[in-house]
Amino acid sequence: MLVRTRLADNRPGMPEPTGQPRADSAQQGSAPEAWFFCLRLLGGRYAFEAPLVIEVVRLGPLTRLPAAPAFLPGVFTHRGEVLPVLDIGQLVGQPAIPIRPSTRAALVHCGPWKVAVVSEGVEGLVAIPRKNLEHAPSEASGVAEFLSAVGRDAQGPVAILDLPRLVDTARARAVPAGSGQA
Amino acid sequence: MTGASSEILMFQVGARVFASVVHDAVRIGAVREVPPAELVMDSALGPPFGRDRGIVVAADEGNEWTLVIDQVIGVRSIPEEDVHPLPAFAAACLASGAVTGFVMVDEAPMLLVDLPTLVRERSGAAAAS
Numbered sequence: 001m002l003v004r005t006r007l008a009d010n011r012p013g014m015p016e017p018t019g020q021p022r023a024d025s026a027q028q029g030s031a032p033e034a035w036f037f038c039l040r041l042l043g044g045r046y047a048f049e050a051p052l053v054i055e056v057v058r059l060g061p062l063t064r065l066p067a068a069p070a071f072l073p074g075v076f077t078h079r080g081e082v083l084p085v086l087d088i089g090q091l092v093g094q095p096a097i098p099i100r101p102s103t104r105a106a107l108v109h110c111g112p113w114k115v116a117v118v119s120e121g122v123e124g125l126v127a128i129p130r131k132n133l134e135h136a137p138s139e140a141s142g143v144a145e146f147l148s149a150v151g152r153d154a155q156g157p158v159a160i161l162d163l164p165r166l167v168d169t170a171r172a173r174a175v176p177a178g179s180g181q182a
Numbered sequence: 183m184t185g186a187s188s189e190i191l192m193f194q195v196g197a198r199v200f201a202s203v204v205h206d207a208v209r210i211g212a213v214r215e216v217p218p219a220e221l222v223m224d225s226a227l228g229p230p231f232g233r234d235r236g237i238v239v240a241a242d243e244g245n246e247w248t249l250v251i252d253q254v255i256g257v258r259s260i261p262e263e264d265v266h267p268l269p270a271f272a273a274a275c276l277a278s279g280a281v282t283g284f285v286m287v288d289e290a291p292m293l294l295v296d297l298p299t300l301v302r303e304r305s306g307a308a309a310a311s
Contacts, residue, residue: 067278084272113271174275
């Protein structure tokens with residue numbers, strides 16, 4: 001079920017919250033606001049680079065996979081395509097995000113991976129004044145491990161996730177095929 | 183049906199129904215005559231409820247293993263377009279290489295299992311322990 005599409009339009013450039021310059025950042029740096037895509041997770045507001053999001057979907061019935069890690073609660077079909085669901089809560093040692101018929105997920109592209117990030121709620125695009133973006137605290141556990149910045153908009157604080165690194169870490173932490181079972 | 187199709191075997195292990203390519207199964211029968219060392223009781227698909235029926239699978243240079251299942255649901259012909267590979271991220275995260283994809287049966291995805299890989303993994307794990 002399509003809830004929102006065409007996120008790529010009418011977006012100013014993305015910020016450089018980690019302080020690492022990007023090749024296309026010269027023009028972006030001049031924008032007063034940075035745009036992210038915001039989800040409600042783990043009782044808070046978490047956002048990531050908006051261009052990663054393809055669309056927001058309502059999760060259909062999940063098919064659970066044998067021998068899958070906890071952060072991969074299953075797959076579902078969307079327009080004839082089978083898509084994996086990523087539960088960030090389970091990845092960072094928090095309770096599973098409840099999956100109900102009304103649950104929505106952000107379908108994202110992170111490098112070679114296409115996954116549906118399940119959420120407690122979808123806020124959508126948020127603009128954060130660049131002056132309100134700060135480096136994330138240097139903690140190496142829980143969800144803080146994957147933060148690239150913290151910011152604040154009119155709705156309150158937002159934690160900025162380095163989603164590609166999170167997805168790569170999830171894959172790396174999974175047990176390699178053939179070495180275990182469900 | 184005019185396009186290519188695959189014959190799949192549907193079987194139940196525990197509470198779930200799985201599918202495999204028909205020719206992966208050598209035969210189906212009772213397991214009471216099978217030596218315990220050749221039984222695969224607890225595979226990546228999970229444990230069966232009972233211990234009555236099994237699918238005999240050839241793996242490892244012709245060695246036969248018997249995957250214990252609860253029941254055979256049936257055989258069905260599935261159009262090729264209803265066979266889907268496992269999503270790349272899911273395939274990279276699973277602890278078993280035996281789940282290879284899905285077949286759409288009555289518009290619901292059913293896990294497609296490579297039986298030789300499944301019993302090979304289990305027999306390998308048993309040997310390692």
